[in-house]
Amino acid sequence: MQEMEQEGRKRWLWLLVPIFLVCGLIWYLLQTILPEELTLVEGQRMEFSMGLPISARSEESVEVLGVTTTPLADQTHLQLGTSIAAEPLAQGETTVTFYLLNAIPVKTVPAQVVPRTELIPCGKTVGVQMDTDGLLVLDTGYVENRDGEKKTPTKNILRPGDLILQANGEDLPNKETFLRVVEENGENPMTLVIRREGKEQTVEATPVYSPVDGGYKLGVWIRDSIQGIGTVTFYDEETDSFGALGHGIYDVDTGGLMELKQGKITESTLTEIVKGQKGDPGELSGRLETDQVLGEIRKNTEIGIYGTTDQTAVFTGKSCPVASQTEIHTGDAVILSNIEGDEVRAYDIEIEKISRFGSDASKGLVVHITDEELLEKTGGIVQGMSGSPILQEGKLVGAVTHVFVQDPTRGYGIFIENMLEEERAA
16 A cells, blocks of 8 residues: 555656646746846837736836736637737836736836937947956966976966956056066066956966066966947937947957946048958958047947047937837838948848847847948948947937848847947946
């Protein structure tokens, strides 16, 4: 009898395991599909359909945001999911909770209602120059000493992606300062203050004299600045601020988001267009006019760079309304781009796909370049065009962010709402 009971418990256990796994998978998918936050424009109703029995409620500050859920059904009255409508009533902040089967809370997200905004879409190509907040470690290697031995003084001490903040108690504004401190230190142990994964720590390393270089070395490759070409997306007349690129500036060697110490956008002169081809993205090549500063970069984020400018005459133009995500639709649109001289022109594109709840904000749109003149000159989207504003029906929709490597006529874009929210965040 006891054996039969044990067998019965085992069978139940084997039945429960797949049930728990399925429930866990559903929970994970819901966390991925549902948004992390909601930003809505005052007076602009937002409505979206869910292919699942998901409802939503505004849990507090209902005078700011009203949320209703309507079941969707076909002609045979089978429920196909729900339609969730959000009615932004007044500026302010609240929270929205999503429910499964109108009963099980699965996710609560912050929501804010912001005033309708107008911005000047730019499309101007500029030089981008950034200094890192510390010296970025690219890699470590060996130093050949006086006896011809290969020494690795920073192996397992420094890692790619580390930021060296101080050496022997001295701040390091640039690589030259670091090299000087190492040389003055000689073959003695020296202390380095580094930042690794957001946390500061102190490590110790001993330089090695290199007869080849005629000085003391730590066997570490570092970078203190980066520069390139990009496109300004918008200028805000009310705050004299700008947003550009639509994606962050990452170090090409470490793959990490560059930590900004200071930066600027400058005038630039385009010298060459390398046309994009399948498997080989093209680029805009140019010269940075470093003495002609247009603005200061305040922050480098995963969804763009943002800053302020006093060169207001450079960014003059006709302002246009910012489109909410629900106003954007697939179909014809244009991008503004600056690929010749100082002229910013509109080029035809098609918005092919809209992903309102994707995990990567810089890939909310899929766009297809259809303008024959632009295709002839660039092959489609090339590096340097990131940040080119997207307009649809007279409203600023977003910005181009990435190119499809296997098809340069297509690429991703970001919603302007996301960029504006990031620009206004503290």
